[in-house]
Amino acid sequence: MATDTDPEGGGIFGGEGETDRDRTGNAVVNWMENLSEAAYAYLLLLPATALLALIAFYPLVMTFIMSLQEDRTRGLEPLGGFVGIENYVNILTGNARLARQFMDVTMSTSFPFIEFGVPILQQALFVTLGFAVISVFFETIIGFGQAYVLDQDFRGRRWVRVAIILPWAVPIVIQGMVFFLLFQPEVGFGSDFMQWLGVFGADPLADSQDSFIIVLVADIWKSAAFMALLILAGLQSVDRSLYDVARVAGASPLQRFKMITLPLVLPALLVAMLFRTMDAMRVYGLIESTAGCTTVPSLTCLVVEAMFGGTRIYATAAAVAFMTALVIGLIISVYVFFFRDTEGGLS
Amino acid sequence: MTDDTPPDRSDRAEQSAESDPGNHDAAATEEVPAHWHHARRMTDGGQPAKEGDVLIGEESDEEAVLDRGPFERWASKAIKNPERAYKSMFYTATIFFLLTTLFPFYWLLMVALTPEGRQQDIILTPNGFNPGAFIEVFEVLPFHWYMFNSFVIATASTVIVLVIGSLAGYAFGRLDFRGKLPMMLLVLVISFFPPAAFFIPLNDLFNTSVFLLEPITGDGTLYNTPGAMVLPLSAIFMPLAIFILTTFYAQIPEGLEDAARVEGTTRLGALFRVIIPLSAPGVATAGVLTFIAVYNEFFFSFLMTDGQPENWAPLLEGILGYQGQYEVLYHLMAASSIIGVIPVAILVVVAQEKIVSGLTAGGLKE
Numbered sequence: 001m002a003t004d005t006d007p008e009g010g011g012i013f014g015g016e017g018e019t020d021r022d023r024t025g026n027a028v029v030n031w032m033e034n035l036s037e038a039a040y041a042y043l044l045l046l047p048a049t050a051l052l053a054l055i056a057f058y059p060l061v062m063t064f065i066m067s068l069q070e071d072r073t074r075g076l077e078p079l080g081g082f083v084g085i086e087n088y089v090n091i092l093t094g095n096a097r098l099a100r101q102f103m104d105v106t107m108s109t110s111f112p113f114i115e116f117g118v119p120i121l122q123q124a125l126f127v128t129l130g131f132a133v134i135s136v137f138f139e140t141i142i143g144f145g146q147a148y149v150l151d152q153d154f155r156g157r158r159w160v161r162v163a164i165i166l167p168w169a170v171p172i173v174i175q176g177m178v179f180f181l182l183f184q185p186e187v188g189f190g191s192d193f194m195q196w197l198g199v200f201g202a203d204p205l206a207d208s209q210d211s212f213i214i215v216l217v218a219d220i221w222k223s224a225a226f227m228a229l230l231i232l233a234g235l236q237s238v239d240r241s242l243y244d245v246a247r248v249a250g251a252s253p254l255q256r257f258k259m260i261t262l263p264l265v266l267p268a269l270l271v272a273m274l275f276r277t278m279d280a281m282r283v284y285g286l287i288e289s290t291a292g293c294t295t296v297p298s299l300t301c302l303v304v305e306a307m308f309g310g311t312r313i314y315a316t317a318a319a320v321a322f323m324t325a326l327v328i329g330l331i332i333s334v335y336v337f338f339f340r341d342t343e344g345g346l347s
Numbered sequence: 348m349t350d351d352t353p354p355d356r357s358d359r360a361e362q363s364a365e366s367d368p369g370n371h372d373a374a375a376t377e378e379v380p381a382h383w384h385h386a387r388r389m390t391d392g393g394q395p396a397k398e399g400d401v402l403i404g405e406e407s408d409e410e411a412v413l414d415r416g417p418f419e420r421w422a423s424k425a426i427k428n429p430e431r432a433y434k435s436m437f438y439t440a441t442i443f444f445l446l447t448t449l450f451p452f453y454w455l456l457m458v459a460l461t462p463e464g465r466q467q468d469i470i471l472t473p474n475g476f477n478p479g480a481f482i483e484v485f486e487v488l489p490f491h492w493y494m495f496n497s498f499v500i501a502t503a504s505t506v507i508v509l510v511i512g513s514l515a516g517y518a519f520g521r522l523d524f525r526g527k528l529p530m531m532l533l534v535l536v537i538s539f540f541p542p543a544a545f546f547i548p549l550n551d552l553f554n555t556s557v558f559l560l561e562p563i564t565g566d567g568t569l570y571n572t573p574g575a576m577v578l579p580l581s582a583i584f585m586p587l588a589i590f591i592l593t594t595f596y597a598q599i600p601e602g603l604e605d606a607a608r609v610e611g612t613t614r615l616g617a618l619f620r621v622i623i624p625l626s627a628p629g630v631a632t633a634g635v636l637t638f639i640a641v642y643n644e645f646f647f648s649f650l651m652t653d654g655q656p657e658n659w660a661p662l663l664e665g666i667l668g669y670q671g672q673y674e675v676l677y678h679l680m681a682a683s684s685i686i687g688v689i690p691v692a693i694l695v696v697v698a699q700e701k702i703v704s705g706l707t708a709g710g711l712k713e
Contacts, residue, residue, distance in 0.1 A: 029613055029615075032615065033614060037523060037524065038523070038525060040614060041518040041522040041523075041524040042518075044514040044517055044522075045514070047510075047511045047514060047515075048514065048534075048585065048589065051507075051578070051582050052534065054578075054582075055549065055578050055581075055582035055583075056545060056583070058552075059544070059546075059547070059548035059549050060544060060545065062548035062551075063545070063548055145440060146444050148440075149437065149441050149444060152437060158700070160441060160445065161699050161703075162699050163445055163448055164445070164448050165699055165702075166452075166692060166695055167451075169639050169643070169688075169691040169692065170688055171642060171645075171663065171687060171688070171691070172643055172644070172645040172663075173645060173662070173663040173666050174666065174684040174687050174688055177680055177681075177684045178451045178454075179451075181455070181677060181680065181681060182451065182454065184677070186466065186467065186677075187458060187469070187677050188469075189469070189470050192468075221447070221448070229703065232703055236703065236704075278538065281541070282541040282542065282543075284542075284543075284646055285645025285649065288645070288649070300541055300542070300543045300646070303541075303546070304650070307546070307550075308650075314547060320543075321543040321544040321547070322544060324541045324543060324544065325539065325540045325541060325544045
């Protein structure tokens with residue numbers, strides 16, 4: 001291309017005053033036109049890199065450095081000297097100065113050889129992992145069902161689609177509010193109903209187990225729609241003629257699902273599950289707006305409480321934040337490891 | 348299915364004979380298509396859900412209805428034609444999903460319509476009727492102010508993400524350069540971290556006085572300004588947008604861009620006049636997803652302001668604001684939640700086809 005053309009040359013070449021190069025014949029544009037492809041690429045990436053460096057990478061490095069320092073609860077400076085991985089050790093052994101422990105497990109001599117220092121639903125790691133696994137499991141199944149329905153052609157599909165996708169677009173605080181009100185004993189009938197079933201105790205929003213279930217249901221309600229959206233996108237890219245071939249070959253609907261739909265949707269399904277797991281591991285807003293962080297302590301809850309709980313344990317908060325990232329990283333590697341062979345899977 | 352054929356066929360034969368009593372030959376020839384017709388139905392008897400096939404009551408190939416009860420009739424048809432069974436399963440599932448997704452909204456409306464202090468045991472109908480709650484919402488707190496803040500923050504973030512993400516997406520999708528893959532992975536890595544991992548240093552950073560900002564924010568800090576939310580939220584939702592835009596931009600044929608360049612467009616001009624307009628569905632998808640994500644975000648919205656509407660506190664602070672220290676205004680919490688959902692609901696109604704097709708064509712297809 002004529003990137004090396006002299007800008008003044010425009011006049012000589014038949015006097016076309018129309019082109020951009022003539023109109024904006026200033027130094028910056030000329031300089032940009034003359035860059036090599038790689039240099040131009042780096043230039044285009046500069047704004048994104050600058051923003052991400054300032055808002056994402058710099059804080060991550062700082063958080064990591066903070067997590068290696070000592071908590072200082074008195075005095076002006078909240079951070080003390082370098083203590084290495086002491087904060088991490090305290091967190092993993094249940095000795096951190098947190099209101100709720102990250103994990104508090106000790107070996108014991110009798111079956112099952114593991115002892116929980118505090119009830120399991122008061123330990124952030126297990127609450128968060130349990131929440132992620134159970135919610136993603138149900139969301140995948142329900143989301144698949146919803147996507148399957150939305151993939152069919154029927155009258156009024158547009159509106160059914162809007163209705164089923166709608167929970168996904170609901171702000172977290174409103175999602176929390178709906179389920180807070182539903183299970184608030186004074187207002188909602190949810191608690192009465194569950195108590196009648198014998199599942200819930202007297203005050204569900206103050207009971208760890210009951211609140212855990214409430215948070216789960218709330219999350220499934222909203223996020224199944226997200227799953228449905230991503231799976232639907234996968235379903236729609238399946239070549240319809242494959243079904244005709246299967247039909248001619250006499251495949252039953254179940255066989256068609258197992259042999260065509262599932263393998264072809266699997267990449268989209270895995271991406272959706274990965275996104276959802278990452279999101280579920282970061283759960284905070286939903287808990288904060290329903291049961292509260294004391295009842296259902298998630299990993300992010302610990303960080304926020306350590307920062308704003310008035311105890312000024314910033315270094316511990318930073319360490320918990322980094323541990324959370326590590327746990328999420330581990331889960332992602334599990335996904336990538338197990339599904340690396342899936343065709344076109346996790347890019 | 349085969350043993351059902353004779354009565355059916357004779358039925359149709361009789362019908363056609365009756366319709367044309369004077370001509371027996373015609374009746375005989377008429378019988379052939381009927382027979383044929385049925386045979387065709389048998390060969391595809393097991394097939395569900397061909398496109399446009401699911402509509403109930405749209406089947407033209409139904410045999411003459413005998414004098415049976417509605418359920419019996421339905422059951423026998425379902426046995427003859429499994430299609431119907433699938434169809435009814437499909438409708439059951441659809442209705443179930445519709446009920447479970449929409450009921451919470453309906454119930455929220457019932458709570459909002461119930462006058463204050465009578466919120467016990469609302470299930471399907473409100474205890475009383477008080478649509479005034481939807482006005483009271485704006486009187487007790489300046490809820491419109493909170494919504495405006497959320498709107499500004501979401502719009503600003505979306506614009507920043509789309510502009511910066513477009514530049515990056517163009518570089519990743521259409522240019523060759525060293526270190527492309529590591530850089531893409533680095534961008535992706537950001538979405539692995541919980542917001543909590545960014546929060547502590549960012550909170551410090553936004554509370555640090557920067558001389559340059561003093562004329563704009565007063566004390567020179569970003570805390571309590573829209574910037575304290577727009578910047579982190581743009582950064583956090585940028586990776587997804589970059590990936591969607593990259594796939595879309597990569598699909599535009601090389602020749603179109605070359606043609607524009609030969610015509611004399613600048614490099615940036617080619618991006619903004621050729622690539623972006625041609626990738627409109629992808630840009631729309633990325634924009635809608637970013638807007639909804641920012642509007643819905645909790646973590647930074649909750650922690651980056653002091654909760655005052657004049658300090659750019661978003662929607663979320665407004666909704667939580669009805670939960671005062673001494674009284675909890677349940678009906679206003681419900682009413683404000685409904686009002687808060689309306690903008691995103693409209694967006695979903697307008698853009699649902701775009702979102703799905705956008706995801707199909709872009710992000711997930713690779």
